Amino acid sequence: MSHLSVLVLGSRGAVGAAAAHALRADGHAVIEVSRSPQRGGLAADVTTPEGRDVLADAARRADVVIDASGLEIADVQDAVGSTPLVDVSATASHLARLAGGVAEGGAVLLGAGIAPGISTVLAKALGAAPGDDVDVTVMLGAGEHHGAAAVEWTVRLAGTPIYAAPETEQIVNLRAARRFHSVSGRRTYLRADFPDDLLWGSPSAVAVRSWLALDSRVATAALRIVGAFPPLAPALRRAPHLGTSRWRVGAVHRQSGQRLSAWGDGQSIATGRAAALAAIRMVERHVRGAVTMADIVGVDDIRGIAGVGVDRGATVH
Secondary structure (H helix, E strand, O other), rough: OOOOOOEEOOOOOOHHHHHHHHHHOOOEEEEEOOOOOOOOEEEEOOOOOOHHHHEEEEEEEEOEEEEEOOOOOOOOHHHHHOOOOOEOOOOOOHHHHHHOOOOOOOEEEEEHHHHHHHHHHHHHHOOOOOOOOOEEEEEEOOOOOOHHHHHHHHHHHHHOOOOOOOOOOOOOOOOEEEEEEEOEEEEEEEEOOOHHHHHHHHOOOOEEEEEEEOOHHHHHHHHHHHHHHHHHHHHHHHHOOEEEEEOEEEEEEOOOOOEEEEEEOOOHHHHHHHHHHHHHHHHHHOOEEEEOOHHHHHHHHHHHOOOOOOEEEEOOO
């Protein structure tokens, strides 16, 4: 396809910078948008009406917009208007608002990244039927340094109910535990509010449950303590980075035991590259309305992301 003009909101962050780099490597033009952009970028503080006016003007001249700011401001969608928007967020309530706020003739991709995003693609690829159950496992590298928005997302989980759990009773984040197979043996994962049930499971009548672990068993244990005692959650802002930068996501079909997994090194880089791929696909396929990564990207596309591996694991029971 022809080269695109892509606005990257949050371009100074780790995810936005990775998305911008991937797009430029494919020959696309990138307009970096942040409060204090590098030379040639566009200065816009989207927390203010004036900043969103600047964004709106620039979006009218762009083919697609990537919001990698982590701010989760729904008004950004209004500013972007009918220009396709790729949102890099893992907060279910925010994504639900975006799904209901698509402008006439516009489009939004909900949750581009590792989880949701790559995880959504894997879950769909298992071919679950209505009434089936799929578990999504997310193991993140506890040694990777993330921006304030990513840390705050984790802090906010503690003690809060999962937004779109398939159970009839209320499920609280980081309390329920389940053991799953991993490359390092069986590991404990904690129930966490990654919104794959909202994005794909519920519309497909498949019960999707998401689970979180960190590659450091000590760090995972700390998360479990925070889940049991939510007032301790702010301590996560000062927690040492114990572990590596490797990540792995998987999807397990409970009825058949079939599973798919993807992995890489560097969560922020992989998220940015996935968002860049999503932006290109949005324009290529002339997408309209609200979609997920699983609607426009397949497993082979995930394999094509630099630094990301995919495998079909052995059947597990």
